[in-house]
Amino acid sequence: MLSDVIAALATPAGRSALALIRVSGEGAHTVAGTVLSPFQREPPRMARRTRAINPQTKELLDEVLYTVFAAPASYTGQDLVEIGVHGGLLAPAEVLGALFAAGARQALPGEFTRRALLNGKVDLLQAEATADLIDASAPAQRRAAINQLDRGLSQRIDALRDRVLALEALVSYEIDFPEEDSGPVPPERIGAALDELRAALELILRTAGEGERLRDGALCVIAGIPNAGKSSLFNALLGVDRAIVTEIAGTTRDAIEAPATCGGFPFRLIDTAGLTQSGDQVERLGVEVSRRYLAAADVVLYCAEAGREMDDEERRFLETVAAPLVIVRTKIDRTGERRWDRQREVGVSALTGEGLAELREELARVAFTRLSCSADVEPVVTRERHRVALSRALEEVNAFGVARERGLEGAVAATHLRAAVTALEDVIGLVTTDDVLDSVFSTFCIGK
Numbered sequence: 256m257l258s259d260v261i262a263a264l265a266t267p268a269g270r271s272a273l274a275l276i277r278v279s280g281e282g283a284h285t286v287a288g289t290v291l292s293p294f295q296r297e298p299p300r301m302a303r304r305t306r307a308i309n310p311q312t313k314e315l316l317d318e319v320l321y322t323v324f325a326a327p328a329s330y331t332g333q334d335l336v337e338i339g340v341h342g343g344l345l346a347p348a349e350v351l352g353a354l355f356a357a358g359a360r361q362a363l364p365g366e367f368t369r370r371a372l373l374n375g376k377v378d379l380l381q382a383e384a385t386a387d388l389i390d391a392s393a394p395a396q397r398r399a400a401i402n403q404l405d406r407g408l409s410q411r412i413d414a415l416r417d418r419v420l421a422l423e424a425l426v427s428y429e430i431d432f433p434e435e436d437s438g439p440v441p442p443e444r445i446g447a448a449l450d451e452l453r454a455a456l457e458l459i460l461r462t463a464g465e466g467e468r469l470r471d472g473a474l475c476v477i478a479g480i481p482n483a484g485k486s487s488l489f490n491a492l493l494g495v496d497r498a499i500v501t502e503i504a505g506t507t508r509d510a511i512e513a514p515a516t517c518g519g520f521p522f523r524l525i526d527t528a529g530l531t532q533s534g535d536q537v538e539r540l541g542v543e544v545s546r547r548y549l550a551a552a553d554v555v556l557y558c559a560e561a562g563r564e565m566d567d568e569e570r571r572f573l574e575t576v577a578a579p580l581v582i583v584r585t586k587i588d589r590t591g592e593r594r595w596d597r598q599r600e601v602g603v604s605a606l607t608g609e610g611l612a613e614l615r616e617e618l619a620r621v622a623f624t625r626l627s628c629s630a631d632v633e634p635v636v637t638r639e640r641h642r643v644a645l646s647r648a649l650e651e652v653n654a655f656g657v658a659r660e661r662g663l664e665g666a667v668a669a670t671h672l673r674a675a676v677t678a679l680e681d682v683i684g685l686v687t688t689d690d691v692l693d694s695v696f697s698t699f700c701i702g703k
């Protein structure tokens with residue numbers, strides 16, 4: 256299964272100038288050679304022009320450009336052929352169909368990259384970064400993905416693993432010479448190495464919150480009393496009229512979600528029903544939904560009209576908000592309403608667009624404090640999978656410290672370091688079980 260010949264369209268289906276088909280596996284050259292005529296394996300990595308022919312009917316399907324790669328020097332590490340065909344719906348489908356007739360089978364989502372991983376061409380972090388790069392919609396997501404693809408995060412994890420291995424070596428030295436009172440390794444040295452390791456693990460784990468937010472988009476909930484201008488602001492930030500706006504209080508009944516990019520960072524904007532103690536049942540349900548979103552928010556954008564004093568109820572509400580808060584003064588275009596606390600509040604007009612750029616920057620600063628400050632891209636932990644494994648490594652390192660303090664036998668304490676190494680190797684994917692791979696690759700597109 257890991258070496259049979261697979262083929263897939265690597266570009267999206269639809270009207271386009273060109274499309275790319277990939278064929279990989281043991282015998283990929285033979286399969287391609289059945290369809291492409293003339294076909295030449297040598298020298299590899301050279302683009303050549305040829306004709307794609309249906310092997311059964313001998314019908315000419317397309318004029319194509321192909322490149323042969325010989326194992327292990329290819330994306331998958333296997334024999335591979337890339338065929339550039341004309342785009343559109345038919346030419347790629349006909350050539351692909353001919354390849355299937357010649358013995359290839361349709362590749363599963365992510366199967367090319369999965370083979371690359373199994374053949375040691377990329378590690379699991381790089382494979383994940385490939386998918387992240389394809390899915391990136393905000394510039395910051397692309398920067399993080401390309402950094403991870405370039406082994407930024409992998410190198411960081413490698414370095415942590417080296418630290419644990421070094422500590423393991425120090426400890427094993429101690430185990431080998433138990434009779435020497437202080438041992439050949441001063442205990443302070445082990446203590447210092449342990450502290451450094453712990454600090455390094457904590458440092459990378461601290462990037463997890465923003466890192467995961469960077470992949471999923473920060474949940475930004477727009478709240479405020481009815482008619483405050485929430486839906487208008489939501490539409491203005493999106494640049495399209497998604498939510499209905501009227502002068503009637505209680506227009507929005509349900510939460511509406513839409514993705515948006517602010518200051519280069521990804522957000523999931525939620526427009527909500529105005530917070531009120533309404534008697535209307537539908538409206539009450541809407542308010543209930545708003546409260547649930549508020550509990551999960553990464554940042555709350557609170558709207559209040561400029562020039563209007565907030566009442567006690569609003570103030571009480573603001574005190575209950577757990578997430579970082581951005582207070583927005585809306586409708587600043589209205590004459591005589593240009594008063595607001597410029598130190599702590601952002602004034603905007605959905606009508607004229609004034610203040611929107613500042614608001615976007617403020618949102619990025621609040622939801623991505625660390626990432627928006629570090630000009631160069633530091634590797635960040637972008638998935639729950641990484642965070643869980645790194646936390647496990649930290650727990651084991653801490654358990655090692657406790658075992659030493661309690662004076663446990665060196666060999667027993669050292670088992671925790673072994674477990675920490677395993678946890679770090681899980682992050683990079685050195686030894687990865689099929690179900691982990693299945694869950695990573697299930698989200699890939701076909702042809703990657």
Ligand SMILES: Nc1nc2c(ncn2[C@@H]2O[C@H](COP(=O)(O)OP(=O)(O)OP(=O)(O)O)[C@@H](O)[C@H]2O)c(=O)[nH]1
Binds near residue numbers: 529
């Ligand atoms: N002049 C001006 N009017 C605005 C602005 N933003 C909103 N409005 C008006 O204020 C009214 C309410 O706006 P909405 O965006 O529906 O307010 P909301 O907070 O979503 O209201 P509910 O969904 O009912 O809670 C509408 O009549 C809008 O046209 C603005 O920036 N300037």
Ligand SMILES: [Mg+2]
Binds near residue numbers: 485487498499500506
């Ligand atoms: Mg509304």
